[in-house]
Amino acid sequence: MNCYLKNRKRKKVGTSRDTANRVENANYDKVLFFIDKVLSEDSRFCQCSRCRMDVTALALNTLPPHYCVTSGDNPDKEQGSPWILIEMAVRHSLEKVLLFPHHNRDIARLGDLEGAEGPIALKM
Numbered sequence: 001m002n003c004y005l006k007n008r009k010r011k012k013v014g015t016s017r018d019t020a021n022r023v024e025n026a027n028y029d030k031v032l033f034f035i036d037k038v039l040s041e042d043s044r045f046c047q048c049s050r051c052r053m054d055v056t057a058l059a060l061n062t063l064p065p066h067y068c069v070t071s072g073d074n075p076d077k078e079q080g081s082p083w084i085l086i087e088m089a090v091r092h093s094l095e096k097v098l099l100f101p102h103h104n105r106d107i108a109r110l111g112d113l114e115g116a117e118g119p120i121a122l123k124m
Contacts, residue, residue: 026066026080031059034090045094050102058093059086 035055039047066080080086 021069021071023067023069025060026068027060027063027086028056030080030083030086031056031063031090034086035059035094038090038094045098046101046103048103051097054097054102055090055093058096059089062089062093 035052039045039052045051063081063085068079081089
């Protein structure tokens with residue numbers, strides 16, 4: 001059975017004429033938009049590429065996937081999760097990455113968060 005799975009060829013999706021079409025998660029662009037929006041408003045969060053990728057992955061894993069076929073450069077902006085769910089997922093993910101980044105940060109910065117609510121209010 002393992003031999004069968006190793007030798008099985010993948011089927012091509014679409015045709016050569018469909019090069020402009022692709023399958024993508026409709027939430028991806030919305031999540032990136034909200035990450036940029038929140039980072040421009042709040043200086044507490046790290047803006048390095050690793051933290052951005054971590055926030056993007058956490059937010060997309062929180063949201064239900066909404067895959068769609070896009071054609072060209074004109075994706076349908078109404079597909080995907082509602083904006084309020086996107087915002088909540090991004091803000092929660094940003095707070096989680098702020099508390100547990102994958103790189104060294106000045107932990108003393110977290111002491112400035114008196115009066116914060118939600119996961120960000122956890123004491124270290």
